[in-house]
Amino acid sequence: MNRTLTALSLGALMALQLCLSPRAADAETAADDAGYRILHVMSYHSPWRWTDGQLQGFKEALEDLQVEYRVFQMDTKRNSSPEAKERVGREARALIDAWQPDLVYTTDDDAQEYVARHYIDADIPFVFSGVNKDPATYGFVGSRNITGVVEHEHFVESVQFLGKIVPGVKKIAVVFDDAAMWDPVRERMLKGAGRLPGIAFGPWDTIRTFAEYKRKISEYQDTVDAIGLIGIFNFKDEGGNNVPYQEVLKWTAENSRLPDFGFWVDRVHYGTLCAVTVSEQEQGLAAGRIARAILAEGRSPAEFPMQPTVKGLPVLSLARARDLGFIPTTSILLSSEVIQSYDWDSR
Known part of the structure; x- marks a missing residue:
């Protein structure tokens, strides 16, 4: 199942949490037993070949697993002010805290700056792709729960x-x-x-x-x-x-x-x-292979070097x-x- 959320309000998320009755919580537990929950936080928007291709490649690597996906679009190419980025970053973090996914997949730099770096050494694993800056910029180097794929242009x-x-x-x-x-x-x-x-x-x-x-x-x-x-x-x-x-x-x-x-x-x-x-497909595929190893094989994100694709x-x-x-x-x-x-x- 693939649900797309754009600029979800904090109020709506609070309402979601209040609605989780014991019966609803049991249903969530059953879903957990049946598969994995992955939240994709994209810096930009869809439809767009760059962002859609990364997610397509990511899903390809996990196609043999049962996964429920949610997608949060930060939309920072069209709304690029610092205030807009801060606001949508808070909304993405609120969604993570409310939904508690098994893994968060973050693409491109704004999702690292405004979302992922707030979870360094947290319990939830994060895997990124499409990142132009040195991961050390965000404090990822040496973290136990964050790794991914760097984007280096040809x-x-x-x-x-x-x-x-x-x-x-x-x-x-x-x-x-x-x-x-x-x-x-x-x-x-x-x-x-x-x-x-x-x-x-x-x-x-x-x-x-x-x-x-x-x-x-x-x-x-x-x-x-x-x-x-x-x-x-x-x-x-x-x-x-x-x-x-x-x-x-x-x-x-x-x-x-x-x-x-x-x-x-x-x-x-x-x-x-x-x-x-x-190749956006290669970026997502490489990130997906890392995510699969973390979820299905129990490997630590810290085992995977943060390096670029070469194709x-x-x-x-x-x-x-x-x-x-x-x-x-x-x-x-x-x-x-x-x-x-x-x-x-x-x-």
């Missing part, structure tokens, strides 16, 4: 793939929004740049508004050969609201003549030229390549996942 491979599609790229601008999760990504990219001789990177721009983003993209047209579109979720409109990343990418595809790359497959569906993607997949937007005037070679097409059209054309 930066060098993505730039090399771009170079196969568009030979002659020598200078690349890199774009971030102001989310703290991009700090370690930027650091890894700066280190990786040394493995890409002959290519200069810069400017490394942190952009806060959609209007500023549009200005920067226009400036890049005459100053660089390509763009790395990394952090694109927190650009504010005139009303201070986050502009959906799909809208950001659609505008880019329609107004930029420069090739661009990212690290995630959903970006390519919305017009980014290419990526060697972090990457080249993905190409054929629609964007055509619009930019590039003709990918047969070898590129045969060795890549090819997105034939823009997502908005199919709606």
Whole structure:
């Protein structure tokens, strides 16, 4: 059974606890005897391929077990203020305390910052995936109940793939929004740049508004050969609201003549030229295998090192390549996942 809860109020949770009569409590015990209860706290929202794919991979690893799932969507990409994150983090923690799952699966960084780190060395095991920051940032290293899978982007491979599609790229601008999760990504990219001789990177721009983003993209047209579109979720409109990343990418595809790359497959569906993607399926599958060992084999979370998955997949937007005037070679097409059209054309 899969129940999805978004921004569940603390009042509702208190009412839930009050409603647990002895008969209801007996039913909960029976459910426990029949299987496991797992709460998935996702930083972001569903439907979205990145979050849904992680959960799909996680479930695949536990498909031989009887599991009741609940899903809590923090929705922090669309509601990114510190106040909103604090509020929804409290609600997720209240749900954990009320439902007492056998294991909590947390995906991406906000779920670690606002939920998981409050349970270090608690009795409930936590398994994470999709985490960009060093787990030590959250105090997880050395904890007895928290482990998981780190997300490291395929930066060098993505730039090399771009170079196969568009030979002659020598200078690349890199774009971030102001989310703290991009700090370690930027650091890894700066280190990786040394493995890409002959290519200069810069400017490394942190952009806060959609209007500023549009200005920067226009400036890049005459100053660089390509763009790395990394952090694109927190650009504010005139009303201070986050502009959906799909809208950001659609505008880019329609107004930029420069090739661009990212690290995630959903970006390519919305017009980014290419990526060697972090596999959301592999992230979730690796986390699920850890969770299965904890639940079914009685192993301790502390036994599992916190390390990244290594599998990457080249993905190409054929629609964007055509619009930019590039003709990918047969070898590129045969060795890549090819997105034939823009997502908005199919709606």
